Amino acid sequence: MMSPERPPIGLTLGSTAKVVSRAFDEALAVAGGSLPVWLTLLSVKTRKLANQRKIAAGIGIQGATLTHHLNGMEAEGLLVRRRHPTNRRTHQVELTEAGEALFVRLLEAAIAFDKRLRAGLGEGEIADLDRLLAKLRANVGEPG
Amino acid sequence: MMSPERPPIGLTLGSTAKVVSRAFDEALAVAGGSLPVWLTLLSVKTRKLANQRKIAAGIGIQGATLTHHLNGMEAEGLLVRRRHPTNRRTHQVELTEAGEALFVRLLEAAIAFDKRLRAGLGEGEIADLDRLLAKLRANVGEPG
DNA sequence: TATTGTTATACTCTATAACTATA
DNA sequence: TATAGTTATAGAGTATAACAATA
Numbered sequence: 001m002m003s004p005e006r007p008p009i010g011l012t013l014g015s016t017a018k019v020v021s022r023a024f025d026e027a028l029a030v031a032g033g034s035l036p037v038w039l040t041l042l043s044v045k046t047r048k049l050a051n052q053r054k055i056a057a058g059i060g061i062q063g064a065t066l067t068h069h070l071n072g073m074e075a076e077g078l079l080v081r082r083r084h085p086t087n088r089r090t091h092q093v094e095l096t097e098a099g100e101a102l103f104v105r106l107l108e109a110a111i112a113f114d115k116r117l118r119a120g121l122g123e124g125e126i127a128d129l130d131r132l133l134a135k136l137r138a139n140v141g142e143p144g
Numbered sequence: 145m146m147s148p149e150r151p152p153i154g155l156t157l158g159s160t161a162k163v164v165s166r167a168f169d170e171a172l173a174v175a176g177g178s179l180p181v182w183l184t185l186l187s188v189k190t191r192k193l194a195n196q197r198k199i200a201a202g203i204g205i206q207g208a209t210l211t212h213h214l215n216g217m218e219a220e221g222l223l224v225r226r227r228h229p230t231n232r233r234t235h236q237v238e239l240t241e242a243g244e245a246l247f248v249r250l251l252e253a254a255i256a257f258d259k260r261l262r263a264g265l266g267e268g269e270i271a272d273l274d275r276l277l278a279k280l281r282a283n284v285g286e287p288g
Numbered sequence: 289t290a291t292t293g294t295t296a297t298a299c300t301c302t303a304t305a306a307c308t309a310t311a
Numbered sequence: 312t313a314t315a316g317t318t319a320t321a322g323a324g325t326a327t328a329a330c331a332a333t334a
Contacts, residue, residue: 006256009270010168014179016277017161022155023284030289035158036324052293060162065325081293089292089333114152119283125276126153130186132265132273133160139263140167180301196316209302211317227315233310233315 011138024113031109032102036061036069037078038110041103044079044093078102081101157280168195168257175253176246180205180213181222182254185247188237194233222246 005010025035033041036059043055052060056066070093073079078099081091095103119127150156169179177185180203187199194202200210214237217223222243228234239247262270 006270006274010164010254010258010261010272012274012277013161014165014168015204016281017157017165019281020154021158021161022283025157034304034323053291060159061324062326064286064295064327068324072145083333087292087334091293110152110154114154117152117154117280117283121276121279122292125279126150128272129153129276130150130156132269132276133156135265135269136261137160137163139261140164178300197314205301206303207316208304208318212302215317218327227310230309235316 014065020117022105024110027109027113028106031105033106033109037073037102038106040066040069040073041078041095041099041106045103052093073099081123151200153172153280164261168254171253171257175249177253179252181217181246182250183191184210184217185222185239185243185250188239189247196237217243 007072021035028034028038040055043050043058047055051068052070053063056063059066070079070081070114074081076098077096079095081093084090084092096127121129148173165179172178183203184199187194187202191199191202196210196214197207198208202234203210214223214225220242221240223237223239224239225235228236265273
């Protein structure tokens with residue numbers, strides 16, 4: 001039996017990611033943020049121990065690019081950078097009150113967005129999607 | 145039974161799309177192209193009848209953004225734009241020989257990439273992934 | 289010397305607003 | 312007036328290379 005014609009899966013993935021990430025960006029913008037700001041805040045909150053390079057790698061950007069975002073966020077009063085007391089090469093990134101508040105707002109926005117995104121999808125379908133996306137990552141050589 | 149902790153599906157989708165599209169971009173770059181150039185060539189070849197606005201919408205960008213890419217591609221000798229003979233408001237986009245040749249090279253690269261991307265995935269899994277991605281698009285309000 | 293992070297610079301993709309040409 | 316497309320301008324995100332500070 002012939003399989004039905006279907007666009008390449010990479011194209012479908014790309015266009016889906018484009019519309020989804022735009023919608024997510026808009027949701028974050030309404031809450032006063034953006035995708036890189038959200039990913040940065042999330043990393044700082046989640047992996048407090050990691051240095052900036054590890055945070056950058058976790059987000060999927062270069063160290064210098066993270067510095068660029070941190071500069072902007074520090075200028076906006078969302079965080080402060082201090083030298084680490086024992087290893088003074090590394091910096092400690094700490095959220096200010098404004099940064100913590102923004103984190104909470106963006107977290108709420110992200111939770112609401114994910115709920116919207118998962119509408120009509122069962123737990124098993126989400127697990128399937130997760131597993132299939134992991135296979136794609138593995139197939140392009142992503143170690144994670 | 146508790147469901148296992150899993151990052152939000154939007155985050156997983158975003159990071160997967162990032163690594164996959166970077167790998168695809170590299171594959172296209174090796175063949176002498178880029179993602180927007182490839183999408184533009186593909187649209188011009190596939191929907192010859194559509195005007196630029198429809199092509200732009202198909203790619204998911206604004207008309208002015210498409211003009212920007214067409215300018216670059218025309219400067220590189222990949223295509224020419226002519227006034228349509230009967231409706232002179234619209235432009236006919238035609239690939240030059242160089243444009244046709246690049247299309248073939250990028251097509252080969254895209255086919256090879258998709259093969260790599262689908263490694264170890266059965267036809268049913270691809271169909272599942274396709275269906276699940278369509279659901280996500282629908283959930284963020286995408287009409288297609 | 290090696291590591292961590294920053295600065296300087298620039299590129300790509302995208303967008304909006306104002307404009308021209310055509311209908 | 313409405314439509315198709317272009318030009319001008321700008322902004323966000325990213326990258327590389329060179330640098331400073333620390334170990």
